[in-house]
Amino acid sequence: MARWGGLAVLPVMAAPAEYGVHLQARIQPLMTGVGPVEAAVALTAALGRMAADGALPDLIVSLGSCGSRTLEHAAVYQASSVRYRDMDASPLGFEKGVTPLSDLPALLPLPCPIPGVRCASLSTGGAVISGAAYDAIEAEMVDMETWALLRSAQSFGVPLIALRGVSDGRAELKALEDWTSTLHHVDQNLAVALDALIARLEADGLAALEISADHGLDPAHLLAPDSTA
Template sequence: MTARLERYGAVTVLPVMAAPAEYGAHLRARIQPLMTGIGPVEAAVALTAALARLEARGERPDLIVSLGSCGSRTLDHAAVYQVDSVSYRDMDASALGFPKGVTPLSDLPAILPLPCPVPGVATATLSTGANVVSGAAYEVIDADMVDMETWALVRAAQTFDVPLVALRGVSDGRAELRALEDWTSTLHHVDENLAAVWDRLGAVLEAQGLRALDRRAPDRLDPAHPAAPELIA
């Protein structure tokens, strides 16, 4: 499938997803995303290659929007959240004296902030890594949600000086994962809710353009009392 740039007012948008399982009927009716494959390596390689091709054709997008599922032990399942910051849980050079999450000998912080342009859609923090987090593994995660691509996508986007918005729907996390179906069983709800937030994002971009990205996260989400404005179950 060839990715299609979407246009909202003066803003061109490249939608990006990881897996066909997350790309349900509601999103299919709206977008034709770049499909990267699962995990940080596949995500970085695919997005970097796509942006290089687009730039060579003079079609570099104004904005990248990453859509997909995530895990969370505390947030409402099927609800969609804007990612207000992302960390990279695989990076650990603490044996060399670097704080966990900090890439050695770089000027990158351990946590990268992201824009949250859609009013009324709750925000949450995200941890990216190559492992599927389940059960007790959540105890060492210092973020509201987990995924396997967003940090890598942000770094690829930064290389081309393109901003990125990340939208994540919670597919799993409350119970131990034991089979593929434990991830996929809620994806049809996540698809519907992601599509609803996509429509709202498009309306914001139509009205405000890239100025909408100046809007940062409002009051931080309290995981003990999570807001879930986009929940269709």
């Protein structure tokens, strides 16, 4: 864990390919693996061990790449909200994205504390989105981990910030290189955003994470029912 502004912060990433030299000079993240299942399992296991030791982080920062058909290529954005696009119980009468028999809405807000870093909405799912598949996506960005990471963090009462750099989306993906070819630019831009986040946390602490009322959801509702945080 890192310590920024007196806070214990756990950086989290999915894949070593996204962890370039600029981030390597700043953080040693928990690597979860790719996709919502791997992300949830790895983070929950890590937080469980930390909770047992009485050493939960004050904040989790998720960093990585994303796809977007509309946003600036290689630029970094703060995720202002996240949806779980794989959840669809609409045949049972539930809104698409709503987990049945839970109190969770389809969209969960996220804090955007970094001045000068643009915010965008995010959609998480287990499939790589490319080409015409974007037509079914409501959000501006797509990834494969953030919703799962957020739900894990919420179960321990720990806030989470998600920073995503756009690695693909302009053209249809046909090979692994179509994703990895931009990651060195994403790494550099994530490091710049991370420096700005560290400065904000050092100045304001956790108060920087306050979610504004225009998100339309009381942040208290985001904690798991058994959370004491």
